[in-house]
Amino acid sequence: MTAPTRTLRVAKPGFRARLDPARRITQAAAALVIAIVALILAFIAWRGIQLFIDAGVAVPEILSPTWQPDPDSGPTTFGLLPFIVGTLEIFVGAALIAAPLSVGLGLFMAEVAPNWARRITQPAMEVFVGIPSVVWGFLGAVLLVPVLRTNFHFTYGYSMLAGQLVVALMILPTITSLSYDAFLTVPRDMRAASMALGTTRWQAIRHVVVPAAASGVMTAIVMGMMRAAGEALAVQMVIGNRASIAFNPMSPIQTLTSAITMDMGNTTPSQPWNMALWTMGLVLLLMSLSFVLLVRRLSARRPAE
Amino acid sequence: MDTQQGDVPVTSATAPAPRAVPSSIPLPALQPMLAGMDPDASVKLRAKDLSIRYGTRVAVRDVTLDVSEHSVMAFIGPSGCGKSTVLRCFDRMNDLIPGAVVQGTVELDGESMYGPGVLPVEVRRKVGLVFQRPNPFPMSIYENVAYGPRRFGQKDRGKLDETVERSLRHAALWDEVKDELRKKSGLALSGGQQQRLCIARALATDPEVILMDEPCSALDPIATLKIEELIAQLKADYTIVIVTHNMQQAARVSDRTAFFTLGEDRAGYLVELDDTLKIFTNPTNQLTEDYVSGRFG
Amino acid sequence: MRRVLLADRLATATLWALALFVVAILVSIIAYFVVSSIPTFSLAFLFSDPVDSGIGGILPLLWNSAYMLVLTMLLTIPIAVLGGIYMAEYAGENRFTNAIRFSQELISSVPSIVVGLFGMTLFVAGLGWGFTALGGALTLLVFNLPLLLRLSEQAIRAVPADERAASLALGSTQWQTIRHAVLPIAIPGIVTGIVLTAGRVFGEAAALLFTAGVATPAHYDFTFVSLDPRSPWSPFHQATTLSVFIWNTNSEANNPQHTEVAAMSSMVLLFLVLAFNLSSRWLGGALQRRVSGL
Ligand SMILES: Nc1ncnc2c1ncn2[C@@H]1O[C@H](COP(=O)(O)OP(=O)(O)O)[C@@H](O)[C@H]1O
């Protein structure tokens, strides 16, 4: 790296500063991130619409509840609705289970825990977040599913609820640490101010800390949902993978990620079936995009200033 | 050694302090004399043999003092000598600091604040605390003031409105904010207004004592003046204890002044407590004299 | 009054119970793996080849996990640190940096299986490599780069402004300042970021299914050092990792002892990831002390 001459140090980068090789090289490295993301968007979008262009499937057809991708067993219908509903059920259900636990734990760590307890919970969360998804899937399959089947009389054990529980545990540390951070951003003397007025600690938490951290906590929950919606293997290992719309938590379901995982290896790119899997990828991508935009909105909305 | 001895103008408090502190100054273990007390005024707040430590470190030791009703007492002294610590004892706010241990007694209206069965929550309702940095809640002005009453179960809109208006008027803030009570966030006010909002917020809970910990240290001179005027008015209804590092302020607003300093054992103690005029013109203790004349601290 | 005090007690107790519950879950998970592995686990499991029936071992899979880790990090670290330097030291608030931030956020939200699809199209089919370690590593680069870039940026930003000012005041150029005054101080933070990012490589499986491959290798000849795809040293060898193996073992239950194998493999994986997390804390702290000269 050649060191640029001294005249380049100006407050605002001028023409020559922009030619500074160090600046250019590091900028190129950063730009690579944009390039990669653009490439992914382009690839998935392009392959995702092949189902409509190449296989001639009408766009509304993907909203059909019927999934019959195999031409050998009759006329095909590429309804993605069962997968979309399944994905929704997993991430909404997981968030409903995980959010109270995680936000409560975040509150505990930020407001209630004495130092010694925080010295346990904080590393515990780091370990928790590090548990790989295949390990969660394995645990779900060998511990949870049999229990659901034998003790709770689920037909298969492999079920929506199994998926929701496994994913809830997976996203628990995510929501916990993000909401913990959100609670920590509320200045300490806000609590003291409330308690100096004669409120209990819980009143201070409930009426000052929680409202002030609300948008951060919402962001935490959405980030958890995002992770839940994209989880593939752990879900695939426990939900039973039946591509039909079901609302009973005891029944097997299927998600977008799980379908891609299972069928991608069994199909070839020229098959409409395979193209439909790419369309699922595109749907997932659009979901991610909506999550990101939602998070951006939430974090732009700060408590009244 | 000292040409100004015996006739210390209050304004000299800010004169540059000479670096060298004569080593001959005796550090007396003098218990404060409660001389000069008005025997008629009833005692609102009384501390007796009050010592506070954080963990094993003694922050303040053996403080004994009385604050009479409807008076203003100022705490002065070098930083770190435990003024805030003592102040927090009067509101049981030290209970919130892990490791803080309070020994001795504090009485409010003759009743122990730390006795068995006394709820800190109830003590804090009777004693308001204004912090060094204004700390309004991130909500509207109205909600800030209504916060306390709401928590104590007041749901009646009319009563709340009334309390909010009365408290804001009392804190000399009403006229400035009355048009945007519900729209404007407490955090959108200027520093001085925020501090008065915090005072209004404390007044709304109907306290008997108001504690202020350097309430003007983050404010500009004009805002400071407003708060000082406010203190003079509030005295009629409340008993006030104010910590200040500004000696002119102590002289202007308080009836009595307590001077604390750090002992050789690094623990703070009360050196002298007397009528403010006496403390600033003719203190009994050499340490007080040195401090108010700006010779150290 | 009584009611609010009761509510306070109740809420506090609930939060304690919650914390206890979650920690208990974690402890029982780890205990489950340890206890269930005791009857069958031996060190030989780590050093022998997988078998179709019975316990066997996981040596090739451990090898592949380590191989993928090193390869991915070799690709990721230089780019991420350089990009982090740009974002922390040169970049202003403009469209370009906004685009980078948005890309970072987006990629961290894209499901890894979708990123796997991308890798499959580009490397496996597009470039015709088939399932390779390099294709897998490049796919993992897709998540790891934005993540490590952000962590590096944060570590560099955390360097106090005084350090820069002092160096610039001595007449150093901006790059000299970064190189000699800023980076040395940021190193502990960057290393922590690297170790955290690396830990994720071990755990990742979905993105590798279609890029690095799922076939369980029978045996590796480590004396065969070559670029030939049959060599375990080659970036073009099919590199099924331990995570992928766990998934595969569990979903294709040919082996009557597949549960034991998957459980022990999971335990090994869990401990590897734990070791990474713990060492990132420890390493960060140790480097910090060296940098600050204590
Ligand atoms: N929360 C606390 N924890 C530990 N020590 C404290 C705490 N608050 C104050 N102290 C210590 O107590 C002593 C007195 O502090 P303080 O009451 O704040 O003094 P002042 O208000 O007179 O400046 C200081 O030495 C300070 O370090």
Ligand SMILES: [Mg+2]
């Ligand atoms: Mg103080």
